[in-house]
Amino acid sequence: MVDEKEEIQKCDRCEREFPAEDLIEEGGSRICENCYINAHARIKVCDPWAVRSKKILRERAGLVGSEGLTDSQKEIYEFIVSKGGATRDEIAKRFDMPLEELENEFAILRHCELVKGQKRNDGVYIVPFED
Numbered sequence: 001m002v003d004e005k006e007e008i009q010k011c012d013r014c015e016r017e018f019p020a021e022d023l024i025e026e027g028g029s030r031i032c033e034n035c036y037i038n039a040h041a042r043i044k045v046c047d048p049w050a051v052r053s054k055k056i057l058r059e060r061a062g063l064v065g066s067e068g069l070t071d072s073q074k075e076i077y078e079f080i081v082s083k084g085g086a087t088r089d090e091i092a093k094r095f096d097m098p099l100e101e102l103e104n105e106f107a108i109l110r111h112c113e114l115v116k117g118q119k120r121n122d123g124v125y126i127v128p129f130e131d
């Protein structure tokens, strides 16, 4: 039985069809979750809508904690947790990774609400979100 209220719409980017309610409004167009994630491979920091949709995506995918992260994201997250917080420089040194690349990983960890920035006397630390 088909629910009459279920509208099918095309994703503005990949043009595949999805239930209208599954599309995400983004800058005036409506795109699917896949395109949304791709568009946000380099996501802006502290964008409340992005945090919310990422959370929804993770909930839908049944992901909790650090599941669903790449290996390097997991390692960075575990390092931060084990130290109770670390600066960007410490993390860059530990993982031998350019800061630019790290920022990208932080952005994803932040959007999954696993870590957050915290200002301390000697600088800004990346700390576990629940702290």
Ligand SMILES: [Zn+2]
Residues within 6 Å of the ligand: 011, 012, 013, 014, 015, 016, 031, 032, 033, 034, 035, 036
């Ligand atoms: Zn799409």
